[in-house]
Amino acid sequence: MYDCRTCGACCKGLLVTLEIVGDEVVPPWMTRDDRFFGPVMRERNGRCIALSGEIGKQVRCRIYENRPQVCKDFAPGCSYCEDARKRHLFGAQMVPTCP
Ligand code: SF4
Ligand code: SF4
Secondary structure, eight states, X not given: OOOGGGOOGGGBSSOOBOOOOXXXXXXXXXXXXXXXTEEEEOEETTEXXXXXXXXXXXXXXXXXXXXXXXXXXOOTTSHHHHHHHHHHTSOOOOOOOOO
């Protein structure tokens, strides 16, 4: 399967919602309130503010241990992963599809 550390495609262009439950701890300055979805991760240049490095080469989630549940649940190889890779690694113009 893919090595997420050399990818990071799904950390760009997707809204990362936050569940304020359990032990999820994200620094408040990395979050914002979305009008429709409530607390979400802030973005910078279209990518999650917690992502460092270069997409498609070497990346790191700066809050990996405390990343949002939606990130923990995101499975490499799922249809959303494949779509993100096509869009951000291979430049395909496509709309994310339902699983
Ligand atoms: S798009 Fe897929 S392979 Fe790339 S970082 Fe996300 S889960 Fe990992
Ligand atoms: S919190 Fe981490 S894993 Fe989740 S989108 Fe941001 S950089 Fe990626």
